[in-house]
Each structure stands twice: as structure tokens, then as C-alpha cells.
Amino acid sequence: KELMDAQADADEDFATEAKYKQYSHDVEKALRNFELSTEWPDLISALTRLNKVFLAYTQYPEVPHKLTVSKRLSQCLHPNLPSGVHLKVLDVYASVFNRIGPRGLSGDLFLYSSGLFSVLGYAAMSVRPLLLEIYEKYYLALGKGLVPALHGLVLGLLPGLEDGSEYTDQICKLLDRICSQTDQRAFYQVLWQCMLDSSTVRLPALTYLLSKINRKGNTEDQSSYLGDNLSLVTLATCSSLLDHNVLVERAALDVVSALFPFHHPLLLPSDTTVVLAAALQTLLKREASLIRRLCSWLQGAYFDKLGPPSPVTPAGEYFELYTREHLLAAVRRLISQGALAARYGSKGAAVLPYRLLRALQERQEIGVEVVRGVLLELMLCFKGQVDGLGGLPAGGGESDPESASGPVGGASGFQQNSGVQKQFGKKGSLRTEIVQSAHLFFSSLGTTILWEWLCGVVQRTLSGAVEGEDPLLSPLLKLDRCKSPSVLTKGLSVSVVTGLVKFLLKALPLDSMENVHNRHLPRLLLVLMEQLASRWQELSLPELYQCLELALSILRELRDSPLTRSTTPHTPSTPLFATGMPEGSSVGRLSRQNSSLSDSALTTQGQQLETDFELIKVRNGIREHHLGFFEQFLMEE
Numbered sequence: 001k002e003l004m005d006a007q008a009d010a011d012e013d014f015a016t017e018a019k020y021k022q023y024s025h026d027v028e029k030a031l032r033n034f035e036l037s038t039e040w041p042d043l044i045s046a047l048t049r050l051n052k053v054f055l056a057y058t059q060y061p062e063v064p065h066k067l068t069v070s071k072r073l074s075q076c077l078h079p080n081l082p083s084g085v086h087l088k089v090l091d092v093y094a095s096v097f098n099r100i101g102p103r104g105l106s107g108d109l110f111l112y113s114s115g116l117f118s119v120l121g122y123a124a125m126s127v128r129p130l131l132l133e134i135y136e137k138y139y140l141a142l143g144k145g146l147v148p149a150l151h152g153l154v155l156g157l158l159p160g161l162e163d164g165s166e167y168t169d170q171i172c173k174l175l176d177r178i179c180s181q182t183d184q185r186a187f188y189q190v191l192w193q194c195m196l197d198s199s200t201v202r203l204p205a206l207t208y209l210l211s212k213i214n215r216k217g218n219t220e221d222q223s224s225y226l227g228d229n230l231s232l233v234t235l236a237t238c239s240s241l242l243d244h245n246v247l248v249e250r251a252a253l254d255v256v257s258a259l260f261p262f263h264h265p266l267l268l269p270s271d272t273t274v275v276l277a278a279a280l281q282t283l284l285k286r287e288a289s290l291i292r293r294l295c296s297w298l299q300g301a302y303f304d305k306l307g308p309p310s311p312v313t314p315a316g317e318y319f320e321l322y323t324r325e326h327l328l329a330a331v332r333r334l335i336s337q338g339a340l341a342a343r344y345g346s347k348g349a350a351v352l353p354y355r356l357l358r359a360l361q362e363r364q365e366i367g368v369e370v371v372r373g374v375l376l377e378l379m380l381c382f383k384g385q386v387d388g389l390g391g392l393p394a395g396g397g398e399s400d401p402e403s404a405s406g407p408v409g410g411a412s413g414f415q416q417n418s419g420v421q422k423q424f425g426k427k428g429s430l431r432t433e434i435v436q437s438a439h440l441f442f443s444s445l446g447t448t449i450l451w452e453w454l455c456g457v458v459q460r461t462l463s464g465a466v467e468g469e470d471p472l473l474s475p476l477l478k479l480d481r482c483k484s485p486s487v488l489t490k491g492l493s494v495s496v497v498t499g500l501v502k503f504l505l506k507a508l509p510l511d512s513m514e515n516v517h518n519r520h521l522p523r524l525l526l527v528l529m530e531q532l533a534s535r536w537q538e539l540s541l542p543e544l545y546q547c548l549e550l551a552l553s554i555l556r557e558l559r560d561s562p563l564t565r566s567t568t569p570h571t572p573s574t575p576l577f578a579t580g581m582p583e584g585s586s587v588g589r590l591s592r593q594n595s596s597l598s599d600s601a602l603t604t605q606g607q608q609l610e611t612d613f614e615l616i617k618v619r620n621g622i623r624e625h626h627l628g629f630f631e632q633f634l635m636e637e
Contacts, residue, residue, distance in 0.1 A: 023057040024064035031065060034072045040085055043076055047088040054095045061104060063096055066111060074115025083124035090130045097138040105138060106145040113149050117156035121200075128160070128167055132174065140177055147182050154178070154187070155194045161204035175208065189227025195236040199248075202240050206251035213258050222259060223266055234271040238278040246290065249282050253293035261300065262322035269326070276330040281352070283359040291363075298323050298366055319366055327366070331357070331374045335381045342385040347430055350385060353378060354437040358444050371445070375453055380496075382438050383503045389431040392506055439509055447513045451520035454501060455527045461497045462531035462547070494543040498550045505557055517561035525554045 030053050033046035050069075063069055076089045093116065097105055105112065119131055139146060139153065146153065160171045179187040188209075195205045213222060226233050240252035256275060265272050279297070282290040295301075300318035334353050341349030357378065360367040386392060442450055501524075510516045532539075532547055539547070 019057075020060060020064075023053070023060060026053045026056070027064045027069070031068055031072060034075075040081055043081070043085050044088050046072075047076060047085070047092055051088075051092045051095050054092070054099060058099065061100055063100060066108060069096070070108075070111045070115070073112075077115045077119050079122040083127050086119065086123065086127045087130065090127070090134060093134060094138075097134070102138070102141045102145070106142050109142070109145075109149050113152060117149075117152040120156050121159035125166075132167065132170060135174060136177075140174075140181060143181050144183065146178065147186055150178070150182060150186065150190045151193060154190050155198065155201060158194060158201040158204045158208070161208060172208065172211070184224050185227050188225050189229055189232065192227060192229075192233050192236040196232065196239055199239075199243060199245075202243060202248045203245065203251060206240060206248065206255055210251065210254055210258070213255070225259065226266060230267055230271060234267065234274055237275050241275070241278040242281060246285065246287055249285075249287075249290055250293065253279065253282070253290065253297065257293065257297040262298075262326060263300065263318070272326055273329045273333060276326055277333045280327075280330060280334070280356055280360070284355055286359075295363060295366065298327065323366075324369070327370055328373050331360075331370060332377055335374060335377045339381040339384050342430065342434065343388055345427070345430060347433055350430060351433055351437040353381060354434075354441040358441050361444060372449075372453065376457065376492075378441075379500055379504065382434070382507070383500055385434050386431060386503075386507065389427045389434070435507065438507070442508060443513075447515060447520065451516065451524065454504070455520075455524050457492075457497060458501065458524065459527050459531060461492055461494060462528070462535060494539065495546055498546040502550055502553050505553055510557065511561070517558060521554055521558055525551060525558075528554070 027050070030046070030050040033049055034043070037043050037046055050072075054063075073089055073092060076085055093112065096112065100108065116131070116134070120128065123131060135153070135157075139149075154175070157171055157175060161168055191205055191209065195202050209225065213225060237252060237256060240248055241256075243249055243252070256279065260267055260272060260275065262272075267275065279294055282294055298319060300322070331353075334356060338350050338353040341352075357367075357371050357374070361371050510521075528547065528551055532544075532551075536544060
């Protein structure tokens with residue numbers, strides 16, 4: 001209705017002239033030929049007649065029935081029609097633009113541009129010169145009047161920036177002239193919007209942007225390339241970094257390396273974290289060119305080479321001063337997203353943190369320290385994901401340890417529980433994927449690093465060392481913090497730590513981990529008891545009970561381990577904290593044998609000796625701290 005009203009207003013000045021009425025009648029008659037066309041030659045004939053009508057009435061700067069005219073011209077630019085039809089349509093467009101002039105085109109810009117802007121992407125080589133000529137002759141003359149149609153025009157020109165095309169330079173110059181004659185910040189904002197809206201133009205848009213960035217100039221001078229909307233830049237950059245085309249990802253990494261150095265970023269810290277989280281996912285493609293670009297950006301090497309020197313030249317110092325905190329925040333963001341993704345059944349996002357940290361750990365110069373910095377969040381995420389999907393299978397729990405025929409927990413028991421898979425359906429399948437991904441990560445991490453880190457967490461939590469609360473833990477992972485005043489850390493409560501360790505005892509494949517039963521678990525138990533001996537009066541009764549439950553879980557795991565089952569039978573009448581050496585242990589057997597043993601006998605029983613000595617060390621450590629009352633407490637429970 002608005003278009004028809006505009007048409008009526010435009011015709012008022014000439015409505016009384018007889019010749020204009022004839023002009024309008026001839027246009028209407030020529031438009032009827034399009035309705036009678038059945039083949040593409042008929043369209044060429046109809047376009048020719050329409051163009052003759054326009055050339056016959058050059059004295060009128062108006063186009064009668066312009067809504068219908070623009071509609072028919074757009075239809076004749078359909079990609080399935082041959083190039084001959086397209087060429088004839090462009091001739092008619094030129095006649096129309098000559099008639100209405102820049103003022104008329106500015107007023108009807110949306111009307112005539114809807115069919116033109118999409119042509120370059122599929123136009124034949126013979127059509128492109130005439131199309132570019134129309135843009136240069138008629139659209140550039142609009143100046144700032146072109147801003148309302150800037151998005152469509154840039155989106156239509158970008159597909160023409162093909163490598164090796166003979167019109168690439170011409171299109172680049174045309175884009176430069178559009179930028180200079182409209183508004184630079186508005187132009188680049190439209191460029192980022194095009195990257196976000198269409199995956200097909202991301203590579204040419206990034207290539208054009210890279211060609212304009214002055215890599216040897218000041219970073220502040222390049223802020224005009226970001227436009228006025230930093231959120232749009234963040235979204236467009238992330239969509240490019242997550243594109244399936246490796247070439248797009250390479251160009252996107254080049255752009256972020258040039259525009260967003262960590263020592264002088266143009267984005268807000270929160271936006272930098274979002275971009276870095278997207279960039280880290282390029283590690284999963286195992287593409288050498290992507291990994292090289294990412295590491296150069298993280299270490300400042302790329303910017304040192306192509307731009308002004310960074311404040312700190314050594315890569316290690318640059319990473320510590322400028323990159324480390326951003327990288328930790330980005331990884332934590334992905335971990336929190338993985339925790340939430342498991343609730344909605346998103347498999348890719350749920351297992352992403354484990355796969356990403358495995359890939360990141362392979363980069364020794366940056367990965368090892370970052371992995372240790374987010375290990376706590378990852379373990380809490382792992383526990384939250386599994387608990388949210390129904391918990392571990394019954395065969396992997398500790399609710400009935402006496403009836404378990406195999407070791408507590410382990411990957412094999414979990415994966416072989418087909419009944420649980422059928423019971424939980426998609427949840428069971430997702431949980432299996434999460435557990436398998438977590439096992440692969442923890443296996444690549446190394447047994448010593450994992451269990452020494454766990455000992456440190458238990459020790460710091462119970463010793464009263466204040467680490468400062470991480471704001472990401474509570475709102476995103478929804479931890480159940482203990483509200484008792486006896487919480488000994490601001491970041492974690494005793495209940496969270498003990499629950500986490502108990503979960504890992506069930507979830508991790510302990511039997512396949514090296515030195516877990518003969519070294520790391522006894523040491524963890526000793527650390528737990530030493531801290532309880534010195535600070536048990538500061539704990540509330542629920543916290544004390546949770547710590548003792550954890551100690552009992554560790555002892556059960558040690559009792560049910562393959563090494564202990566083969567040589568140290570346990571009966572219910574044997575106290576878990578029995579005095580002296582285990583009666584059936586290898587230490588006891590050797591003490592009753594002749595003192596002169598052969599080297600082969602010592603070698604045969606060496607592994608079991610190590611386990612027994614670790615258990616003895618735990619018991620002696622407990623007695624040294626006057627914790628004999630724990631035995632009676634645990635036996636009663």
C-alpha cells in the first residue's frame with residue numbers, strides 16, 4: 001500500500017499530460033508481455049520492448065508502475081536463466097537509472113537494488129563488467145545516500161573477490177571507493193555483519209580486511225576497522241573461527257593476531273575471552289597451520305614479526321604477563337559450557353573440555369601450566385555431568401562393596417554395563433562418551449601429576465589455607481557449599497572436596513593407572529589422616545564424618561585392589577587399622593622365613609612389599625598423631 005501511494009504521488013505532476021498518460025499506457029502494455037512469456041527468448045523480447053518504451057519518453061524523469069517494473073527485472077535475473085537475459089536486464093536497469101537520476105535512485109534504492117545485489121555471486125564473466133559499471137556509475141554517485149543499502153551492496157560484491165579472478169582488483173577498488181565516499185566505520189561494521197550473516201563471504205571478507213590492516217602501524221589507529229559495535233565484531237570473529245573451512249579459520253586467526261594482541265587489545269576483556277575460547281577449538285582439527293598461528297598469537301610472536309614490537313620479547317615472559325589469565329578464563333568458560341551442555345544432551349559441547357585440554361597439553365610451552373590451573377574446575381565439571389545424567393552405574397558404585405566382584409569403579413565395568421545403556425537411553429550414551437573422554441584426558445595427564453595434585457587439594461582444604469573464591473565455581477557449576485562456619489577454605493568446602501575424591505575413586509580406571517594402589521592412594525590416606533589429627537577439633541560433626549567416610553573408601557579400594565586380593569585376604573573380623581603388619585602380607589611372611597633370602601625371591605615379592613610398607617606407613621602415621629579412636633568409630637559405622 002505504501003509503495004502504491006508513493007507511485008501515485010510521483011505521477012501527480014504528470015497525470016494531466018496526455019503524452020505521460022500514453023507513456024504510462026505503453027509501459028503497462030510492455031509489462032503484459034512478461035506474463036505471456038514461456039521461454040527465455042520471450043523474456044529477451046519483452047525486455048527489449050520495455051527498454052524501447054523508456055528510450056522513447058526520455059523527457060519524463062519518472063518510471064510509471066515502478067513497483068511492477070522492478071519486480072519483473074528482478075525475476076529476469078534468476079540464476080537459472082542464461083547470461084543473454086541477464087545482459088538485457090542490465091541494459092534496462094541502465095536506462096531506468098539514467099532516467100530517474102541519483103535523486104530518484106536514492107528514493108527508490110530498496111526497490112531496484114533487491115534484484116541487483118545478488119547477481120555477482122552467480123553472474124557469468126560476460127555479465128560482470130556491465131554489472132560493475134552500473135555500480136560505479138550510478139551507485140557511487142549517491143555518496144552517503146548509499147548507507148541504507150550498504151549491507152546489501154557489500155554482501156553482493158564480496159563473492160567476486162575470488163583468487164585469480166580478473167575482476168578481483170576492480171572489485172577491491174570499488175569497495176575502497178564505497179568506503180571512502182560513505183563512512184569508514186559504518187563500512188567496516190557492515191563488513192563484520194556480512195561475516196556473521198553469510199558463511200560464503202567470510203573468506204573474501206577476511207581477505208579484504210587483512211589487505212587493509214596496517215600491520216606495522218599503531219594498534220589504536222586500527223580501531224576504525226572494528227566499526228562501532230564491538231559485540232558484533234566478537235560474534236563475527238567467533239563464527240569465522242568456528243567455520244568448517246580451514247582457509248576461513250586461518251584468515252580469522254591472522255585477523256585476531258593483527259587486531260587483538262594481548263598486550264594492547266582493542267576488545268573488552270570479556271570479549272577477548274570469548275574470542276580466545278573460539279580460537280582454542282581450532283586445536284581439535286590438528287592442522288599444523290592453525291596451531292602455529294594460534295601459538296604465535298598466544299606468545300606474541302606474530303605481532304612482533306608483523307607489527308610494532310611488544311613490550312616483552314621472550315615468548316615465555318609475554319605469555320605470563322599478558323596471555324595466561326585470558327587463556328585460563330577462556331578454558332574455564334568452555335568447561336562451564338560443557339557442564340551445562342550435558343544437561344541438554346549436547347554431546348559435542350559436553351566432551352569438548354576434555355578433548356581440548358588433551359590437545360592443549362601437547363603444547364608444552366603453554367599447555368601444562370594452564371591444565372593444572374583448571375584441573376579443579378574440570379574435575380568438578382566431570383562429577384556434575386555424570387551426576388546429572390544419573391550417576392555411575394550400580395556396578396561402579398560403592399553402595400555395596402562386599403558384593404562387588406571386581407574392583408570398585410574402572411572403565412571396563414562402566415563400559416560393559418549394557419543394561420544401564422538401555423535403561424537410560426540417550427543419557428546413558430552421553431554419559432559413556434563423557435566418561436571415555438575424561439579417561440583419555442586423565443590418562444594423558446599422568447598418574448603422578450593427577451594424584452599429587454589431589455593430595456595437595458585435600459591438604460590445603462583441611463589445613464586452612466585460603467585460596468580465594470573462584471566466582472566461576474558457584475554460579476555455573478552449582479556446588480553445594482557447606483554453610484558451616486568451620487569451612488576452612490573460601491574457595492571449596494570440605495564436603496565438596498571429599499565428595500569429589502570419592503567420586504574419582506569410583507569413576508577413574510584405577511587398575512590401569514600406574515602405582516595408584518601401592519603409592520598414591522596410601523599417600524593420600526596418610527595426608528588425610530595427618531590433617532585430621534591436627535585439625536579435627538575445628539571441623540563440624542558432618543565434616544568429620546565426611547572425612548572419615550573418605551578414609552574408609554580409600555581403605556576399601558586398597559583392600560579390593562588386585563595386588564591385595566591376591567595375597568592379603570580380608571575378613572570382617574580383621575580391623576582396618578589392625579596393629580602391626582597384616583598377617584597374610586608379604587612382609588609378615590618374609591619375617592617368618594630365614595633371614596637369608598635369594599635375590600630372585602626378593603624380586604618376586606618386591607611389588608607386594610612396596611604396597612605393604614605403604615600401608616604400614618599409613619598406620620604408623622595415624623598412631624603417631626594419636627588417632628586410635630578412629631578405628632572404633634569406623635568399625636561402629
